[in-house]
Amino acid sequence: MKVAEPTVERLVQYCRLLEQLHEEGRRVVSSQEIGEMLGLKASQVRKDLSYFGEIGKRGVGYHVDRLFDHIQGILAPPHHWSIGLVGAGRLGEALLGYKAFKSNKFSVEAVFDVDPEKVGSTVSGIPCFHSDSLPKILMEKNIEVLILTIPASSAQSVVDLAAKAGTLKGILSFAPTTLVAPDGVLIYGVDISVELEKLLFYLKHCEV
Amino acid sequence: MKVAEPTVERLVQYCRLLEQLHEEGRRVVSSQEIGEMLGLKASQVRKDLSYFGEIGKRGVGYHVDRLFDHIQGILAPPHHWSIGLVGAGRLGEALLGYKAFKSNKFSVEAVFDVDPEKVGSTVSGIPCFHSDSLPKILMEKNIEVLILTIPASSAQSVVDLAAKAGTLKGILSFAPTTLVAPDGVLIYGVDISVELEKLLFYLKHCEV
DNA sequence: TTATGTGAACCATTTCACAGCC
DNA sequence: GGCTGTGAAATGGTTCACATAA
Numbered sequence: 001m002k003v004a005e006p007t008v009e010r011l012v013q014y015c016r017l018l019e020q021l022h023e024e025g026r027r028v029v030s031s032q033e034i035g036e037m038l039g040l041k042a043s044q045v046r047k048d049l050s051y052f053g054e055i056g057k058r059g060v061g062y063h064v065d066r067l068f069d070h071i072q073g074i075l076a077p078p079h080h081w082s083i084g085l086v087g088a089g090r091l092g093e094a095l096l097g098y099k100a101f102k103s104n105k106f107s108v109e110a111v112f113d114v115d116p117e118k119v120g121s122t123v124s125g126i127p128c129f130h131s132d133s134l135p136k137i138l139m140e141k142n143i144e145v146l147i148l149t150i151p152a153s154s155a156q157s158v159v160d161l162a163a164k165a166g167t168l169k170g171i172l173s174f175a176p177t178t179l180v181a182p183d184g185v186l187i188y189g190v191d192i193s194v195e196l197e198k199l200l201f202y203l204k205h206c207e208v
Numbered sequence: 209m210k211v212a213e214p215t216v217e218r219l220v221q222y223c224r225l226l227e228q229l230h231e232e233g234r235r236v237v238s239s240q241e242i243g244e245m246l247g248l249k250a251s252q253v254r255k256d257l258s259y260f261g262e263i264g265k266r267g268v269g270y271h272v273d274r275l276f277d278h279i280q281g282i283l284a285p286p287h288h289w290s291i292g293l294v295g296a297g298r299l300g301e302a303l304l305g306y307k308a309f310k311s312n313k314f315s316v317e318a319v320f321d322v323d324p325e326k327v328g329s330t331v332s333g334i335p336c337f338h339s340d341s342l343p344k345i346l347m348e349k350n351i352e353v354l355i356l357t358i359p360a361s362s363a364q365s366v367v368d369l370a371a372k373a374g375t376l377k378g379i380l381s382f383a384p385t386t387l388v389a390p391d392g393v394l395i396y397g398v399d400i401s402v403e404l405e406k407l408l409f410y411l412k413h414c415e416v
Numbered sequence: 417t418t419a420t421g422t423g424a425a426c427c428a429t430t431t432c433a434c435a436g437c438c
Numbered sequence: 439g440g441c442t443g444t445g446a447a448a449t450g451g452t453t454c455a456c457a458t459a460a
Contacts, residue, residue, distance in 0.1 A: 003413070004451065005406065012405045013386060030419060038386050042419090043453055050421050058420040059460040075405060077412050090305055094298035099359065100384040100401035105408060145407070151307065170411045172404055176308040178221060178246050188407040190400060193308035196380055197220045197283060198213065199353070199396045200313065203378045204285050205211070212429065238441065250441095251431055258443050266442045267438035 003051065010048050011071055013038055018068040030061040081106035084143040086131060086158055087150035088113040088123045091174060095149060096124040109141045131158060138165035145170045152177035159187075215256050219279055221246055222256070226276040238269040289314035292351040294339060294366055295358035296321040296331045299382060303357060304332040317349045339366060346373035353378045360385035367395075 017037060021029060031045040038045075049055055049062065055070050056062040085092055088111050095101055096108060111128040113119060119130045129137050137143070144167055148155055155175035162168050163182035170186045173179055176194070181187040225245060229237060239253040246253075257263055257270065263278050264270040293300055296319050303309055304316060319336040321327060327338045337345050345351070352375055356363055363383035370376050371390040378394045381387055384402070389395040 001413070006451075008406050008409050009402060012402045016384070017386075032419080039388070041453065043455095044451095046420060047422080047452080054421070056420050057460060058458065059418045061419065075409055077408050081408060081411075090298060090302035094302045095400070097298055098400065101404070103401075106404075145411070147404075170407050172407050176224070178225075180247070186407065186410055188403055190398065190403050192303065192306065192398060193311075194217060194220045195396055195398050196309070196314075196355075198216050199378050199380050199394065200285050200289060201216050201283055202394055203289075203353070205209075214429070240441080249431065251433095252429095254442060255430080255444080262443070264442050265438065266436070267440050269441065 007048050007051065008075075010038075010040065010044075011075060014045075014048070015068065015071050015075065018064055018071070021064050022068060026064050028061045028063055029067075031056070034062075077105050080104070081145050082109045082141055082143045083107065083145045083147060084110045084112060084134075084138065084141075085126075085147045085149065086112040086134070086162075087148060088115070088118050088128055089149060092147075092149035093124060095147065096126065106145070108147075109143060110137050112137075131161075134158070134162045135165040138162060138167050142167055144168060145172070147171075148173040148175050150175055155179055159185075211259065215259065216283075218246075218248065218252075218256050219283060222253075223276065223279050223283065226272055226279070229272050230276060234272050236269040236271055237275075239264070242270075285313050288312070289353050290317045290349055290351045291315065291353045291355060292318045292320060292342075292346065292349070293334075293355045293357065294320040294342070294370075295356060296323070296326050296336055297357060300355075300357035301332060303355065304334065314353070316355075317351060318345050320345075339369075342366070342370045343373040346370060346375050350375055352376060353380070355379075356381040356383050358383055363387055367393075 014034065017034065031042040031049070034045045035042040049067070052070070052074055055067055083106050085096065085108050092111070108126055111123045111126045112131045112134060113128055114131050118128045121128055146162055146168065148158060148171060150158060152175045155173060155177055156179055159171060159179055159182070163185060168185050171188065173187060173189045174192065176191050179187050179189065222242065225242065239250040239257070242253045243250040257275070260278070260282055263275055291314050293304065293316050300319070316334055319331045319334050320339045320342060321336055322339050326336045329336055354370055354376065356366060356379060358366060360383045363381060363385055364387055367379060367387055367390070371393060376393050379387070379396065381395060381397045382400065384399050387395050387397065
């Protein structure tokens with residue numbers, strides 16, 4: 001089944017909201033309420049949630065815990081992912097310490113950098129290897145996902161090198177550049193500076 | 209004139225690419241080439257670029273420098289923006305040191321935190337104030353844009369407090385939560401953990 | 417009566433196809 | 439001949455409106 005990107009994004013948001021509602025002891029919610037809390041139309045919420053079968057009760061709403069489990073099941077990965085983080089700079093360290101990054105779906109198994117000070121030691125408790133050894137370590141640790149927190153200039157070469165391992169399936173890049181994905185590798189880019197530019201552009205033009 | 213969000217995002221990308229091409233000494237590019245380098249269809253590139261008037265030369269292509277200036281003009285803000293950064297944690301510091309964040313379009317004028325160690329001193333050379341003084345400092349320094357690098361739990365209260373200053377126009381939030389925007393304030397959220405979840409979801413389902 | 421689930425209508429964005437200019 | 443600019447067609451996503459079930 002194919003599911004649109006905006007839908008996946010909202011599913012994650014529903015999940016977070018439901019977790020919160022669960023803690024507050026809420027038992028049921030309506031699409032209307034979810035919409036208000038997340039800034040979405042109720043019809044949008046219903047369409048998203050009905051995408052994977054009838055889960056709500058007509059005339060009542062959605063059972064919080066049941067819906068949560070349901071969405072978790074949809075988002076849940078087929079297995080635990082091993083992740084590698086390339087670039088032990090401040091952004092990299094920030095991510096490693098980031099609370100929302102703790103999950104039982106994945107774990108960061110290796111850090112890569114070129115700084116001799118860092119290579120051989122640990123960063124936030126995770127062993128740090130030289131970037132040159134990417135293919136070797138990726139295979140050894142069966143790492144399928146990389147997070148890139150490196151400058152734009154070295155991003156593409158890291159992608160090409162890492163692809164040699166053959167285990168690589170996905171990349172989340174924070175490098176402010178467009179990367180070319182090798183066959184069979186899915187690349188997602190989060191470009192912080194682009195987001196700020198977009199915000200400033202709309203502040204200029206739209207003057208909400 | 210209204211311009212779609214995906215278009216703005218691509219305009220920023222064109223800009224970055226053109227800068228690079230300029231450094232390489234390139235004089236002209238075709239929509240075809242731009243598309244290949246950025247992973248877009250040539251027709252998409254042409255549509256985006258023709259949005260603000262005829263800028264290319266038929267049978268030739270786009271003059272690199274001329275196109276760069278043209279897009280810069282579109283993206284350029286009406287004035288220099290003063291920005292405040294709330295949350296002097298690792299992510300906040302990472303952003304302050306982030307190269308792609310240096311720009312003549314804006315500058316970070318104040319940092320806010322609740323840690324007594326930081327308040328009163330400077331962070332990356334920028335004075336740090338207590339978060340409680342947000343409205344006061346925002347007015348004093350005429351800050352219109354805030355970047356939030358704080359936990360989800362305190363994000364909404366910071367937004368509400370900052371809105372009291374009346375100068376606030378836009379927010380770029382890294383807090384993993386949905387924020388409610390006060391009237392007249394544009395909120396952009398970058399949710400790093402959601403991006404990773406999306407990537408893992410597509411790795412599970414699409415198996416490209 | 418209330419709130420979901422969903423086909424149909426609507427709107428936005430992308431892609432096509434070709435006319436127009438260099 | 440080559441490449442842009444652009445109306446028209448196609449695609450993708452959101453919203454509506456109402457049948458349906460609790």
